[in-house]
Amino acid sequence: MDLDAFSALLDDEGQALLASLRHHDPADELATATRLRREHPAALVSAALGQARLRQRAAAKFGDDAYRMYFTPDGVEQATRTAVAEHRAARFAALGVRRLADLCCGIGGDAIALARAGIEVLAVDRSELTCAVARANAQALGLDGLIEVRCADVTQVDTAPYDALFTDPARRGGREKKARSASAEGRWRATGGRIFDPEAYSPPLSWAVEAARTLPHAAIKVAPGIPHEAVPEDAAPEWVSYAGDVKEAVLWFGTDDSIRATLLPSSAGLTSAGLPAPAVGPVGRYLYEPDGAVIRAHLVAEAAAHLDGRLIDETIAYITSDELRATPYATAYEITDTLPFNLKKLKALLRERRIGTAVIKKRGSAVEPDELRRKLKLDGPNSCVVVLTRVAGAPTMLLAQAVPTTRTASGAPGAAPTPLVDR
Template structure:
């Protein structure tokens, strides 16, 4: 169903011996235990996929990293030291991955440290995969564009596939996948993860190749996730991505359909005019931005904010509204979701709330009425004071506030330092906003609506 190949090959080519040489693997079959795919064990993962490795991973599933030294000492009495070290490292990575993939998937998958750090959260990847499915499926319900008659599902070429998280969700959406990465171990892990989680899914191939040299002839749709971290940490210049953003944009244009994952802080002026830009948050935290392209199906220049949670998905689309007016602070303050702010759609939310800004440079919306909205969190404001820490301390002491949530926008004060200086004591809770109102440093005290 899936295969690792070692040369640049057309994504439309069927998985066969002609496609390239599969990665070497031991002749022994890996056991069909949880987390171990059926079939030959990949060379670099073989120890962990052996019966002994699987038993160790099962035993270490819920281990406490704080007691790892004692655990390692005990296990090395009965198992090779290298295998114990590898199993402990993989167990730690799986525990970290639960937050992104959920326990059901994470404890069956395999990871590298960079793979966990850079992988897309499962819910975000599933949302993107659903959009891909909609893009390549005709609106009239007709037959999707498929270039290989031997494959019935539309195929997405996943460049820079990493450990396979996005490829898994694309396959779950019913799409065939050609996954490509340059790193041999990463390719083995991607193949293993796909075989484990999608044993009966659409056709999937994993190819080890430099994406800059990969043959895109016959590709139907592209997903490109450029590396945005280097030896010194995050890369903020899109042309320093690997591959560069300009290369990714031209590749998608040539194929005609595709998406490019980028950092959410990208300046809007760098978004190509013939692409849509979507900012995505999960649980209130901004996770990524995606550039979408398909003539006739994607409206060029559109800005979207998509908010994902465990229970719902909502999307706000820009309408090109002017900046909201600045007005006095009303009874309620709204803090827009980060995706709304990144997408420059605060004006759309302010119009919905019949509100305005407290300052022309600050993305807080104020209004006189409480209105439900999925795009912002509402707070009832009880006090508005000029910035003065002694006055704030006295007010909190008077109201017996023992739990203080500090939010800031347009202020240099560090929340932890502020809480330390307040010497909080009491049974009550409050929220303080350190910000600016009409250009002046201001403190707004309140509580979440409904609290």
């Protein structure tokens, strides 16, 4: 979609066409396109159908707002999920931020959340089409009074009039080719489109850090896998997950926070206390798998202390204890069997218990879950969790049942054991 095709979607005919495609079924697209082209220009029909598909994809991130918003293919993929953007906007608002420069704004997902938090936003991107989309989104959601969209090279923007900065550098090959600055030319590396070298971001991380240091508050969005040694000493890194999936890492400047893991949608947060590595001990009745944000933030020791637990191996991020404790920081499993890894024994045990559905998890094991599943030939009405890992250095298989979340008597989030299958 080019700028002219997008502009056509904003006039009366384009708006009516988009409204008619709200409940469009992609399986009927050929017939729909044929019918609509009898009454509308072919280019407009193509643009509207493409936008309808993007809106349907975007609904997972933006909810009902997606059907009032506009997207590009890269914009849907790279835009921040609403819950994550709202969390970040709330942090900026709590810091007293009133005017913020959003650099590399994309289609405006973060700018929208910031504006809804009462913050005046300058949203900047180099792509004219992307800026047009961001501008249309601000207007569609009634936020154009708080969001100014500017098409420019972010490295040339004067941020002095603002009291905070948010930068989301390009970290994917496709977008990088379009948006990188001259200083980053030829310096990026990508695998499957993803860029792993922070200096290959567009703009480079070093530029973003220097820009962040010029204002009272700032945040830089980086890849979740950023090495801890690449985090500047004056930055407070935060890893954010949503429903257990790690979504991003952010380097905060101008705060007193330490390393932090934030788990959405609950907003549970865990911060570094500088604890030593947890003790290692035998597998207890319960196994806890820390949330990915906790692991990325290197806060397994803090989670273990919260659970009064221990590690099953000094190199494995599994926590165990003999008592069940409520926690937002990990998923609990009740262990039924702890055995040395043996495929023949595992197959016999699952066949005996009539296990037809198994969730296979691995950490510290060379076994591939898909390959193992084919070999197990599961059959039966029951289910279990198979954990392939190491215990005190030895390859081990743990059979378990997930512990469902419930409420404690006090009303706080808790967990209760579930009966084991075929005891």
